[in-house]
Amino acid sequence: MRVAVVGGGAVGVTAATEAAEAGADVVLYERSDLAGGSTGRAAGICYDAYAEDVDAAVAAEALSRFRELGVLTECPYVWYAREGDDSKAAAVREQVPRMEAHGRDVSLVDPDELGERYPQLRTDDLAVAAIAHRAGHVDPTEYVQAMAERALAAGVGVRTEREVSLAGPTTVDASDETVEFDVVLVAAGPATKGLVGEVGVEIPLKAYRAQALVTEPVRATLPMAYDASRECYWRPRDGGLLVGDGTREADPDDWDPEADAAFEASALERLRDATTLDPDVDRSWAGLCTATPDRDPLLGEVADGLHVATGWHGHGLMRAPALGARAAELLLGGEGIDAFDPDRFDGDEEFDVVEGMTFDEE
Known part of the structure; x- marks a missing residue:
């Protein structure tokens, strides 16, 4: 079977590798x-702390594959709500048993026990906290x-610096060929919507801009964390902390x-409010994430022989090993x-963007 994968991010490279190792002739x-x-x-935050069964199984498989590949740095993941934030505190308490x-x-x-374990973490005003013990972070x-090394060893034809379009559901038009x-898989992030639109396929996908920074090095031992009340997250990176928050379409x-x-x-203000640290910024950037109406991804066939893998709500990397492999399985039948399944939507739905690094409140 001749397979094309459009998009060289974590999901696309994984899908191309898995399809080639299963015997397909793949071009990326x-x-x-x-x-x-x-x-x-x-x-690069990776955890399996999901309350829904499908999400939990996918995340657990992804973590296992990260570990097998040797790219996961183990680090607990903590999330919490503050006093006075009753709805989010109730949501945390409801999630954990599930x-x-x-x-x-x-x-x-217990917040006091959490503070004893991580002295640089302010816990005096926490209403409730939870911890995922088997989590970690990955350098994307x-x-x-x-x-990519596995892909090349499996015979994947890797074409970088190659802008493409679709001349048909399974016809890739590159600059020179x-x-x-x-079958074709489009795993091109926000560009996926425009690419499949070239052959008359509509998918309910929006792009949103997320921002992050890395602080200067700090002397601290902290977990990865999500402050649900302040809508801010962080993880250790390069001796400092990577801090991110928010969305903007x-x-x-x-x-x-x-x-x-x-x-x-x-x-930085939120980090200082949540910890005893007072670092400066080393570097910062913005990136694009993709959103769908129900916050679940679009993974599957949208036209005869044409598949998509997109709509990760900021959780694409952490689930890439599992969902890239599932995308490859779909391509091969x-x-x-x-x-x-993308068929759950008509493709023209209107919806508001909700960030991925959050959780549903009851």
């Missing part, structure tokens, strides 16, 4: 460098490079990859995930 097209788009700007029922190694943790570029394939063809000064000030 990427318009810049591998991991040159959204993947390269990802936070996660435990799905076999996830998570638990509620390192993961893609590791998968037009090639017919048996964006035009994927006209957006600013530089972080705003206002974001930097706000993110395997089973999909019903909850992620």
